[in-house]
Amino acid sequence: MIKKNWMYWMFFLALFLAPFYLTEFRLSLLGKFLCFAMIAIGISLIWGYTGILSLGHGVYFGLGAYCMAMYLKLEASGGRLPDFMEWSGVNNLPWFWKLFEHPIISISSAIIVPVLLAMFLSYFTFRNRIKGVYFSLLSQAIVVVFVTLFIGKQEWTGGTNGLTNFSTVFGFSLSSPLTQIVLYLLTVVLLLSMFLFSRWLTRSRFGRVLVAIRDSENRVRFLGFNPTTYKVFVYSLSAAFAGIAGAMFVLQVGLISPAMMGIIPSIEMVLWVAVGGRSSLIGAIIGAIVTNGAKSFFSENYPDIWLLFLGGLFIAVVLFLPNGLAGVYQSVKQRKKQGEVRANEASSHVLQRVSRF
Amino acid sequence: MKPVLMCCSVSVDFDGFYALQGADLKVYPHEVRFLIGPNGAGKTTLLDVICGKTRASSGKVLFYSHDITDMPEHKIVQLGISRKFQSPSIFHQLTVWENMELALKQDRGLFAVLRAKMSEADRDMIITLLQRIELLDYADQKAGSLSHGQKQWLEIGMQLIQFPQLLLLDEPIAGMSAAERERTGELIHEIARDCAVVIVEHDMDFVRRFSKQVTVMHEGKVLCEGTMEDIQQNEKVVEIYLGREEKAC
Ligand SMILES: Nc1ncnc2c1ncn2[C@@H]1O[C@H](COP(=O)(O)OP(=O)(O)O)[C@@H](O)[C@H]1O
Ligand SMILES: [Mg+2]
Numbered sequence: 243m244i245k246k247n248w249m250y251w252m253f254f255l256a257l258f259l260a261p262f263y264l265t266e267f268r269l270s271l272l273g274k275f276l277c278f279a280m281i282a283i284g285i286s287l288i289w290g291y292t293g294i295l296s297l298g299h300g301v302y303f304g305l306g307a308y309c310m311a312m313y314l315k316l317e318a319s320g321g322r323l324p325d326f327m328e329w330s331g332v333n334n335l336p337w338f339w340k341l342f343e344h345p346i347i348s349i350s351s352a353i354i355v356p357v358l359l360a361m362f363l364s365y366f367t368f369r370n371r372i373k374g375v376y377f378s379l380l381s382q383a384i385v386v387v388f389v390t391l392f393i394g395k396q397e398w399t400g401g402t403n404g405l406t407n408f409s410t411v412f413g414f415s416l417s418s419p420l421t422q423i424v425l426y427l428l429t430v431v432l433l434l435s436m437f438l439f440s441r442w443l444t445r446s447r448f449g450r451v452l453v454a455i456r457d458s459e460n461r462v463r464f465l466g467f468n469p470t471t472y473k474v475f476v477y478s479l480s481a482a483f484a485g486i487a488g489a490m491f492v493l494q495v496g497l498i499s500p501a502m503m504g505i506i507p508s509i510e511m512v513l514w515v516a517v518g519g520r521s522s523l524i525g526a527i528i529g530a531i532v533t534n535g536a537k538s539f540f541s542e543n544y545p546d547i548w549l550l551f552l553g554g555l556f557i558a559v560v561l562f563l564p565n566g567l568a569g570v571y572q573s574v575k576q577r578k579k580q581g582e583v584r585a586n587e588a589s590s591h592v593l594q595r596v597s598r599f
Numbered sequence: 600m601k602p603v604l605m606c607c608s609v610s611v612d613f614d615g616f617y618a619l620q621g622a623d624l625k626v627y628p629h630e631v632r633f634l635i636g637p638n639g640a641g642k643t644t645l646l647d648v649i650c651g652k653t654r655a656s657s658g659k660v661l662f663y664s665h666d667i668t669d670m671p672e673h674k675i676v677q678l679g680i681s682r683k684f685q686s687p688s689i690f691h692q693l694t695v696w697e698n699m700e701l702a703l704k705q706d707r708g709l710f711a712v713l714r715a716k717m718s719e720a721d722r723d724m725i726i727t728l729l730q731r732i733e734l735l736d737y738a739d740q741k742a743g744s745l746s747h748g749q750k751q752w753l754e755i756g757m758q759l760i761q762f763p764q765l766l767l768l769d770e771p772i773a774g775m776s777a778a779e780r781e782r783t784g785e786l787i788h789e790i791a792r793d794c795a796v797v798i799v800e801h802d803m804d805f806v807r808r809f810s811k812q813v814t815v816m817h818e819g820k821v822l823c824e825g826t827m828e829d830i831q832q833n834e835k836v837v838e839i840y841l842g843r844e845e846k847a848c
Contacts (some may be wrong), residue, residue, distance in 0.1 A: 453690065
């Protein structure tokens with residue numbers, strides 16, 4: 243297994259070693275991209291494997307980020323009221339903000355809150371057999387609701403500006419390079435765990451049920467499975483990934499605002515996965531990194547026309563690479579393999595037969 | 600003997616159009632029951648009601664002593680009723696082997712499936728069944744790449760591996776060659792040693808060759824029941840169905 247997948251391990255090794263060869267600025271960018279990669283893994287699970295297109299994952303990301311940010315904000319305010327609350331004329335810390343003084347509550351809510359919302363939404367839609375475009379639209383509606391709510395409730399959420407101006411986490415300065423490196427490494431560990439867990443899922447019988455649901459949900463029912471349970475589970479799992487991504491994002495970027503969880507980011511998340519290849523987990527990770535890398539590169543070097551580049555990239559992928567970057571790699575590998583097979587066709591046929599029994 | 604399946608005056612209302620109008624059907628253990636009738640008679644709809652795909656607007660469906668009229672589809676399957684659809688519905692993106700693996704009789708709960716491992720017995724069972732449906736050599740191929748007849752067999756194989764007590768087959772030999780039809784007919788009788796089979800079929804030669812009891816449906820009702828000889832003598836049947844077909848031939 244290790245030999246066959248040496249490319250994966252090289253990739254993750256390169257990520258682990260990044261603090262040695264990247265500047266502080268580049269490392270923080272990469273850390274941000276890896277958070278996006280976590281979201282991409284979840285979207286690959288639900289979209290690539292199960293066929294559920296969610297255009298609302300910005301919300302789960304945002305909720306995770308806000309849960310973490312509330313803790314950071316309270317820590318930065320040092321017992322006083324957060325600055326934006328004073329500006330909005332609030333006198334006492336709201337009760338639910340008090341809960342986020344506790345790091346355990348804050349960190350676990352970064353997972354639990356998105357998961358609860360995802361379970362609620364997915365259970366009621368999937369149980370009523372709402373599928374396809376209708377589900378996608380519904381997930382967009384949720385985004386609109388939350389963005390409106392977060393902007394409107396300025397005295398609780400910081401409004402359009404969101405939450406920012408953090409100073410420390412558990413007493414460690416967020417601006418110190420060492421803290422940032424530790425946070426980066428934690429991000430890599432989390433990403434690797436999500437990747438390995440998802441890989442195990444997709445390769446087990448559970449993964450075959452997911453693909454079967456994508457193929458023909460009704461048929462799955464007539465084999466005695468309840469697709470609703472499976473869809474709710476995998477959808478909520480992807481929300482958990484997005485929530486964790488949000489928490490790690492806030493720790494490294496130091497800012498979360500409603501604009502980062504809105505409709506455009508939610509659609510972008512799906513596009514990363516499309517670029518990388520939706521039914522490949524590693525493809526989704528690479529898609530998130532490459533797309534966002536290109537975005538930073540173009541916006542740094544060609545600030546006037548970078549959006550055009552990005553648009554062009556997406557159009558090219560959709561038109562020419564239906565299976566994304568992972569699809570290109572697969573077909574190159576296949577072609578190479580076919581050449582080898584032709585070379586020793588006879589012997590391999592015999593071997594295959596023998597090995598099956 | 601107690602019937603496996605009992606449909607009591609089942610009606611189905613599609614927005615004012617009654618596809619079934621009080622259909623009755625009793626099927627006994629180890630029976631192979633053929634359902635025939637002109638197009639639009641309601642045969643497929645009756646199977647749909649039994650397996651829960653379509654809901655009866657009135658009437659009852661009993662499986663042994665279970666009332667399954669309003670039961671969710673997956674629960675009906677878990678009780679032991681398995682259904683083959685008219686157009687082959689297998690999972691094209693999965694291999695033949697993986698299709699069989701999902702069809703295995705198993706705990707289909709989420710956490711059971713997460714922990715599921717292929718046991719030696721399961722593996723042997725799949726191999727035996729794939730041999731029986733002549734697909735063992737295709738085990739690692741994507742099911743989407745099979746021929747139409749092979750897809751039909753794969754789907755029958757997926758029913759067999761569930762060891763159902765009642766098997767519902769909707770036009771299983773459509774698109775098969777003569778040899779494949781013959782083999783399917785034999786397969787169906789082998790199956791009936793372990794379970795009851797209800798089979799919808801248009802091909803009269805096939806029905807003549809493999810049927811004992813035949814039920815004729817017409818306009819959402821059961822017209823009559825009996826052996827093929829009885830039925831061919833029935834004037835009403837000759838009029839609405841066989842007669843018309845013979846004229847056509
Ligand atoms: N979902 C549906 N909505 C409306 N009418 C339907 C539906 N399904 C079947 N029908 C109608 O019900 C009648 C019986 O159909 P069906 O059971 O498929 O007949 P058979 O299988 O005997 O040929 C047909 O007239 C068909 O057009
Ligand atoms: Mg029909």
